[in-house]
Amino acid sequence: MKVYVSAIGIKRLAVSTVAGRGGVWRGMKWKNSLPAAGKRRLSHRTIRLFAGLLLPFLLVRTALLVLESASLCSSPIAAGCLTWRFFGGSDGALLREELTRALLEASGSENGGGIGTVEGSNSDPVSFKDLVKDMTLNRQDIKAFAFKTKAMIAKMEHIVKTAQWHESMYWHLAARGVPKSLHCLSLEMAEEYAVNAAARSRIPLPQYIHRLTDTSFHHVVLLTDNILAASVVISSTLNTSRNPEKLVFHVVTDKKTYTSMHAWFSVNSIGSAVVEVKGLHQYDWPHEVNVAVKEMLEIHHQIWNHNYRSLKTEDLECGNENYHKLDVLSPSSVSLLNHLRVYLPELFPDLNKVVFLDDDVVVQHDLSPLWDLDLNQKVVAAVVDSWCGTDCCPGRKYKDYFNFTNPIISSILYENRCGWLCGVNVFDLQRWRKSNITAVYHQWLKLSLNSGFELWHPGALPPALLAFENHVHDIDHSWHIAGLGYRYPLVDKQILETAAVVHFSGPAKPWLEIGSPEARHLWTRHINSSNHHIRKCGIVS
Numbered sequence: 001m002k003v004y005v006s007a008i009g010i011k012r013l014a015v016s017t018v019a020g021r022g023g024v025w026r027g028m029k030w031k032n033s034l035p036a037a038g039k040r041r042l043s044h045r046t047i048r049l050f051a052g053l054l055l056p057f058l059l060v061r062t063a064l065l066v067l068e069s070a071s072l073c074s075s076p077i078a079a080g081c082l083t084w085r086f087f088g089g090s091d092g093a094l095l096r097e098e099l100t101r102a103l104l105e106a107s108g109s110e111n112g113g114g115i116g117t118v119e120g121s122n123s124d125p126v127s128f129k130d131l132v133k134d135m136t137l138n139r140q141d142i143k144a145f146a147f148k149t150k151a152m153i154a155k156m157e158h159i160v161k162t163a164q165w166h167e168s169m170y171w172h173l174a175a176r177g178v179p180k181s182l183h184c185l186s187l188e189m190a191e192e193y194a195v196n197a198a199a200r201s202r203i204p205l206p207q208y209i210h211r212l213t214d215t216s217f218h219h220v221v222l223l224t225d226n227i228l229a230a231s232v233v234i235s236s237t238l239n240t241s242r243n244p245e246k247l248v249f250h251v252v253t254d255k256k257t258y259t260s261m262h263a264w265f266s267v268n269s270i271g272s273a274v275v276e277v278k279g280l281h282q283y284d285w286p287h288e289v290n291v292a293v294k295e296m297l298e299i300h301h302q303i304w305n306h307n308y309r310s311l312k313t314e315d316l317e318c319g320n321e322n323y324h325k326l327d328v329l330s331p332s333s334v335s336l337l338n339h340l341r342v343y344l345p346e347l348f349p350d351l352n353k354v355v356f357l358d359d360d361v362v363v364q365h366d367l368s369p370l371w372d373l374d375l376n377q378k379v380v381a382a383v384v385d386s387w388c389g390t391d392c393c394p395g396r397k398y399k400d401y402f403n404f405t406n407p408i409i410s411s412i413l414y415e416n417r418c419g420w421l422c423g424v425n426v427f428d429l430q431r432w433r434k435s436n437i438t439a440v441y442h443q444w445l446k447l448s449l450n451s452g453f454e455l456w457h458p459g460a461l462p463p464a465l466l467a468f469e470n471h472v473h474d475i476d477h478s479w480h481i482a483g484l485g486y487r488y489p490l491v492d493k494q495i496l497e498t499a500a501v502v503h504f505s506g507p508a509k510p511w512l513e514i515g516s517p518e519a520r521h522l523w524t525r526h527i528n529s530s531n532h533h534i535r536k537c538g539i540v541s
Contacts, residue, residue: 125148125152126152135148168326171507171508171514172326172329172330172507173329174507174513175329175330175331175509175514176329176330179512179513181511181539182226182228182537182539184536184537184538185227185533185537186257186260188533189227189259189263189533190259190260192533193259193260193262193263194259196263196267198267199266199267200266203265203266208274212248212250212274212350213350213351214248215351215352217246217247217248217274218243218247218248218355218367218371219248219250219351219354219355220234220237220247220248220249220250220354221250221348221354221356221357222234222249222252222358222359223252223253223338223341223359224252224337225254225256225257227257227260227261228511228527229509229511230251230261231268231528232527233361233362233363234249234270235270235526235528236362236363236526237357237363237367238271238273240365241366241367241368242366242368244271244272244273245272249270249275249276250278250348251265251275251278252278252279252337253277253279253280253337255279255280255281258277258279258282261277265277268528268531280336280337283347285346293340293343295442296339296441296442297336299448299449300333300334300339300460301334302453303445303453303458304334306453307328307453307458311326327457327458329507330458332459333459333460335460338460339460341422342437342438342441342464344356344427344429345438351429352428352430353371353426353427354426354427354429355367355370355426355427356423356424356425356426356427357424358422358423358424358503360485360503360504360509361423361503361504362501362502362504362510362522362523362526363501364500364501364522365500367500367501370426371426373426373473373475375426375428375431375473376473378428378471378472378473379427379428379432379471380420380425380426380468380471380472380473381425381426381472382424382425382473382474382475383424383476383480384418384419384420384421384472384474385418385474386481387477387478387481387492387495391418392418393418395483396419396421397415398413398414398416398417399415399416401419401457401459401461401462401465402455403454403455406454406455408455409456419461420472421482421503421505422461423482423503423505424479424500424501426475435471437467437468437471438467440466440467441463441464441466441467444463444467448463478498478499479499479500480501480503481499481503482505483506484502484505484506484516485503485504485508485509485510485516486506486508496522502519502522510523510524511523524540527539527540
């Protein structure tokens with residue numbers, strides 16, 4: 001049995017009303033108007049992605065409707081209906097059966113049955129209109145229709161996946177940029193340091209110097225080169241603290257940012273708390289530490305270079321499971337300050353316990369209980385299980401960090417185990433100095449180098465997870481809610497409000513335009529909009 005397609009019938013189908021089994025089917029109409037409450041401006045990229053996902057369904061559905069209507073129509077084409085000419089009568093059930101069989105044969109065929117030539121042809125129809133025209137002109141049967149439809153769907157899927165990959169790549173690349181407003185603020189404060197003696201004044205004041213090493217105070221550590229981010233972290237911590245006078249902030253930055261960072265905290269008072277700004281160039285480390293740091297940075301650079309060179313579009317079009325490869329585009333992958341976290345004991349040789357905060361966090365509740373926390377002989381306290389429950393950590397399973405096809409990794413780690421969150425941590429530096437954590441960290445870096453960089457996926461956290469194995473004390477998830485730096489944060493609003501710290505981990509930092517509007521207000525409300533430099537640089541509109 002063969003079925004032929006009439007172009008006139010297809011055109012009539014869109015405007016005719018055909019009685020069908022179980023009711024009436026009416027031609028589809030596109031409506032330009034939407035309810036006032038639901039109006040939203042859609043981007044061309046969104047429309048293309050939506051069309052790519054919807055068209056394959058419409059193609060098959062339209063074909064079924066055409067076949068069904070053919071069996072119910074009693075008039076010829078000239079009278080305004082559809083006629084399907086085939087051998088053996090006009091039974092709709094047989095039509096549907098043959099179309100189903102042809103579609104199943106097409107979906108189950110990879111290289112056979114002519115599908116290879118159909119998919120590889122440059123003359124493939126690119127729209128349903130072209131498909132109908134091709135079928136009517138060449139009078140091809142229903143089997144050819146099924147194979148050509150499969151080829152069209154395969155093309156559409158490829159276009160959609162490629163568009164998704166490009167969008168994700170550009171989104172990650174946007175995270176590498178420094179907004180004009182932040183660059184402006186850094187230059188403004190550098191100028192302030194040069195012309196204003198108050199901006200060069202010593203901080204903290206001499207009468208507070210002793211607090212920097214007094215273990216009875218609450219010490220908070222930030223490693224950052226972002227002035228505005230550091231300001232928000234410190235401001236939000238002070239605003240929520242029950243005892244702000246006990247807080248001592250240690251801001252470590254690079255030589256390039258030091259003068260600007262120093263000027264900011266010199267001319268902007270933080271009340272009764274104490275802040276120290278120190279540049280890496282001001283540390284006088286032993287020769288062996290300098291050598292070890294240099295070696296660590298060189299290996300990290302080689303890892304980044306390898307991952308960046310191996311970044312290929314075809315590897316990422318296979319689905320979301322490969323999108324972790326885009327982490328190589330993250331600025332943290334090559335950040336000196338980010339990698340120096342493993343040297344906290346050397347950075348603060350006179351301190352015993354510190355709370356470490358990333359520069360992309362906002363503190364919402366008092367952190368004082370963290371300094372009284374019993375770590376149970378562990379070195380670091382961190383959140384392991386997320387707000388969604390035990391063993392629930394979307395995107396943080398070990399399989400998201402490590403390459404389990406490598407026998408070294410698969411023999412010692414469990415792929416469904418949750419990795420602990422970095423960004424809000426309590427470190428027992430005294431116990432850390434007695435352990436071999438930093439040495440183990442270096443051993444894993446060298447092993448990664450010798451194995452061709454195939455042990456873990458891009459990122460700074462995987463070697464830290466290995467080095468701190470069996471040294472982590474799990475704390476309640478309410479201390480740290482992460483993931484707000486991803487495109488669509490899935491955290492419930494009530495959970496966000498009750499979290500002690502919210503973390504914009506991910507590419508979309510709150511100071512970037514790609515940041516989530518739903519979560520950015522948690523960060524922007526801690527910016528001092530009355531500050532002259534903030535207003536001059538247009539940071540707050």
